[in-house]
Amino acid sequence: MMSKEQEKLLYEISMIDFAIVELNEYLDTHPHDTESVQYIAQYNRVKHKMMREYTSKYGPLAVRYAEDEPEWSWALTPMPWEGGCK
């Protein structure tokens, strides 16, 4: 089971990433909107920082964030759909 703290960080990553997904689709049809280009760059930096924090505490959410560790935690952490009905 995830701790409250882990759940919170995952939730914040989801929120930041949602902003990135939404801005990216918007920018596909508005590529000259400079303000939005700055927003997405800023959110990308924040997400990168949070992904690194998450990896160091709970293991990687993506293989490209995996770090030196005694075992391959990517293979050992549960799939994201686990955690519902007991």
Place this chain on the structure above:
Amino acid sequence: MWNYEKRLQYPLKIKNPNAKLAQCIISQFGGPDGELSASMRYLSQRYTMPYPEVANLLTDIGTEELAHFELIGAIVYQLTKNLSMEEIEKSGFAPYYIDHTLALWPQAAGGIPFNACEFQSKGDIIADLTEDMAAEQKARTTYDNILRLVKDDPDVYEPIKFLRAREIVHFQRFGEALRITQDRLNSKNFYQFNPGFDRCKK
């Protein structure tokens, strides 16, 4: 190519299994206006899109649809987790259970298997974008229909509401893509030539 992030796009923790509901929601997994159809439609159409904005939009929305496909799968999975034999019989889930146990298989609510004929990839930008706009509206309707069935369970209602809102945003984006396209075609006759097939004079 793609990279996977081991998380759902929207948080999901369903407390009460409900096999009856799962059989309806599975339509957005493999049904005619479901997320599998959506992602395959956009990711197939993008190769022949003559304008980079539109090809990129199809890639990015098609990618988000894959995350929706995963989220719908997770909803169905959690709704059918740890079902007893009695619940399987009572909920009408038995015919599905016979062929798939509790596995996910892309089908419509009525049991019709997923079929590529549920979407088009026509190689004509106006035809394809118009199909995409209609697809987003049809998916929105399906989510509206599901929402009427799930009012009592906020664990299911909230993620479905999120998915419904995405259909509306994607409809808007495809509308913008169609506008970008028409601005580049002959304003007196959009259909004069197909920029995905006919050659422009150099």
